[in-house]
Amino acid sequence: MVEYRIDRGSGVPAYVQIVDQTERALRMGTLKVGDKLPTAREVVAATAINPNTVLRAYRDMEQAGLVELRRGLGTFVTRSLARPGAEGDSPLRREITDWTARARAAGLERADVLALVTAALDAYDDERDTHTPGDRERKKEDA
Amino acid sequence: MVEYRIDRGSGVPAYVQIVDQTERALRMGTLKVGDKLPTAREVVAATAINPNTVLRAYRDMEQAGLVELRRGLGTFVTRSLARPGAEGDSPLRREITDWTARARAAGLERADVLALVTAALDAYDDERDTHTPGDRERKKEDA
Amino acid sequence: MVEYRIDRGSGVPAYVQIVDQTERALRMGTLKVGDKLPTAREVVAATAINPNTVLRAYRDMEQAGLVELRRGLGTFVTRSLARPGAEGDSPLRREITDWTARARAAGLERADVLALVTAALDAYDDERDTHTPGDRERKKEDA
Amino acid sequence: MVEYRIDRGSGVPAYVQIVDQTERALRMGTLKVGDKLPTAREVVAATAINPNTVLRAYRDMEQAGLVELRRGLGTFVTRSLARPGAEGDSPLRREITDWTARARAAGLERADVLALVTAALDAYDDERDTHTPGDRERKKEDA
DNA sequence: GTGGTCTAGACCACT
DNA sequence: GTGGTCTAGACCACC
Numbered sequence A, B, C, D: 001m002v003e004y005r006i007d008r009g010s011g012v013p014a015y016v017q018i019v020d021q022t023e024r025a026l027r028m029g030t031l032k033v034g035d036k037l038p039t040a041r042e043v044v045a046a047t048a049i050n051p052n053t054v055l056r057a058y059r060d061m062e063q064a065g066l067v068e069l070r071r072g073l074g075t076f077v078t079r080s081l082a083r084p085g086a087e088g089d090s091p092l093r094r095e096i097t098d099w100t101a102r103a104r105a106a107g108l109e110r111a112d113v114l115a116l117v118t119a120a121l122d123a124y125d126d127e128r129d130t131h132t133p134g135d136r137e138r139k140k141e142d143a
Numbered sequence E: 001g002t003g004g005t006c007t008a009g010a011c012c013a014c015t
Numbered sequence F: 001g002t003g004g005t006c007t008a009g010a011c012c013a014c015c
Helices: A012-029 A038-046 A051-063 A089-103 A110-131 B014-028 B040-046 B051-063 B092-107 B110-131 C014-028 C041-047 C051-062 C089-106 C111-132 D013-027 D040-047 D051-063 D091-105 D110-131
Strands: A069-070 A073-076 B066-071 B074-077 C067-070 C074-077 D067-070 D074-077
Touching: A012 B110, A038 A051, A051 A069, A051 C051, A069 D013, A089 A110, A089 B092, A089 B110, A110 B014, A110 B092, A110 B110, B014 B051, B040 B051, B051 B066, B092 B110, C014 C051, C014 D013, C041 C051, C051 C067, C089 C111, C089 D091, C089 D110, C111 D013, C111 D091, C111 D110, D013 D051, D040 D051, D051 D067, D091 D110
Parallel strands: none
Antiparallel strands: A069 A073, B066 B074, C067 C074, D067 D074
C-alpha cells in the first residue's frame, strides 16, 4: 500500500504531490495494475489534507488513464509505468542504492543528492543535444 | 549564468521553479557567492513568464538570505550552499554522471531516473530510522 | 460569446452541462480556435452556480485538449471540433432547421424532437451493425 | 422490450440514464401502457450496474406516475407520453430518419447530429421568443 | 482582475 | 462505506 507524504510549505500543490508519488510508485513497480490505492478517507487520516484534494488527485490520474475510480469500491491502478531496468534486483538499482547510501554517509543532504542527479541528467541531455542537432528541450519533471 | 527552464503545466508555481533551480545551482557550485543572477528582463526573454513572477522569486530568495537585490545593479548571490563532495571533480559526482548516462542509455526516462533515486533515498532513510529510534520524518524536496 | 444555460434538477451535473454545451458550440463552429470563453465570474453572474464548478468544467476541457486556461487572461479555445457539413449554410443544416420548425409547430416538445432524433440515430446504427458484423456498440452522448 | 445502454463515464448518473431512456421509449410509442419493463435482474445482466440503481430509477418513475411496481410481477407502464406526429409511419419520422442517415453517411458523428438538432431547437425557440414577448426560457433536456 | 488551490461541510450515487 | 458533486469562502499565482 502506498503511503503519501505531503510536504505542506514546499509550494507544490498537495494534489500534485499525490500524483507525483503515485507515478513514482508505478514506475518503480511498487504499484501494479489492479492494485488498490488507499481510500480518500485513509489518505485524509494519514496526511490531514482534505478529502476533496485527494479526490482531485485521483480524478486527474483517472483522466490520465492511470487509475480507475469505482464508486463504492475504491480506486484501482489500470496502467503500469514500470520500466525494464528499474526492477528491484536490477544492476542499475543496486548501484544507485549503493551510491546514494555513500553520498548520504558523506554528509550530503537529500536535496544535494537530488541536485547532483538533476545536474547529471542535464549534462546527459546537453551532451546528446550537442551531438544531434535539433530543438533543445528538457522534459518536465524538473521543478 | 544560470538558465531557468519553466515547465508550465507541471502544476508547480513558476516562482517555486526558479527558487528550486537557483538553489540547485548553489548546491552544485554552479553559482558562487558574488555571482549575478540573470536580470528579470533576461529571464522574461528566455522563459516568457511575467517579470513580476521573477521578482517574486528573487525576493523570496533574498528573504531566505541567499541573494541580495541591488537596485540598478542586479541580483547577487550572498550565500553558498555548496557541499564538499559535490564538486565537479569529486568521485561521487563522476560516479553519478556515469550511472545516469548508463540509465538513460538503457532506456530509462528522466522521470524514471528521478524515481529510482528517490526510492534509494527513501530506502536509506527508512534503514536509518529503523536503527536509530526517533521521529521518522522525510524532509521536503519530495514532491 | 457562448451563453450557458444550466438546468438544475435535470440530474446532470452542472459541470457536465457546461462541457457539453461548449463542445456543442465547438462542433457547430459557434466557437472557434482562439475564441475566449466567458470568465468564471461571468458564468457565475449568469447562472448562479459556484465559480469552482465552472473552473472544474474548464479544467476538464483543458485536460481534454479543447481549451487553455491562462491565468490573469482567461480561457481560450485551442482545438476545433467543427465538421464539414455542419456549417451554417450547409444543406443538412438548412434541412434540419426546417424540419425542427415543422415538428415544433406540429406540437412536439423539445424532448419529443430529441427522442425522435435519438431513435433515428439508433435505427441507423442498428442498420449498419446488422450489415457489417462485429461488436455492436453505441457511442456515448446517449444520456 | 426496452434495452438500456448505460454510458459509464458520461458523468450522467446511471439511474438518470435509465429514466431518460424509458421516457424516450414512451414518447416514441416503443413502450405503451401495460408494457412490462425489464426486471432489475435483466438490466443488471445486460448493463453490469447494481440492482439497487435500477430499482432507484424505477421508483423515481413510479413517483412520476409513469410506471407501477407490482411486487412479484414486475414493473409496468401506466401512462403514455406518445405524441401524435411521432408515430412510426408519420411523415416527420420518415423525414428525420432519412435526414439522419444522410448526415451520418456524410461523416457526421452522433454528437454532431445531436448538436445540429439542439442548435435548430435553440434557433426555433429564440425566433419565437423574439416575436412573442415573455420570459425566455429553454426547458430542460438540454444537458 | 484572471485563473487556482484548499478547506469545510452538506448531500448524492453506487456497491 | 466507497467515490462524487456542489457550495462557500479564504488565500495564492499570475498578468
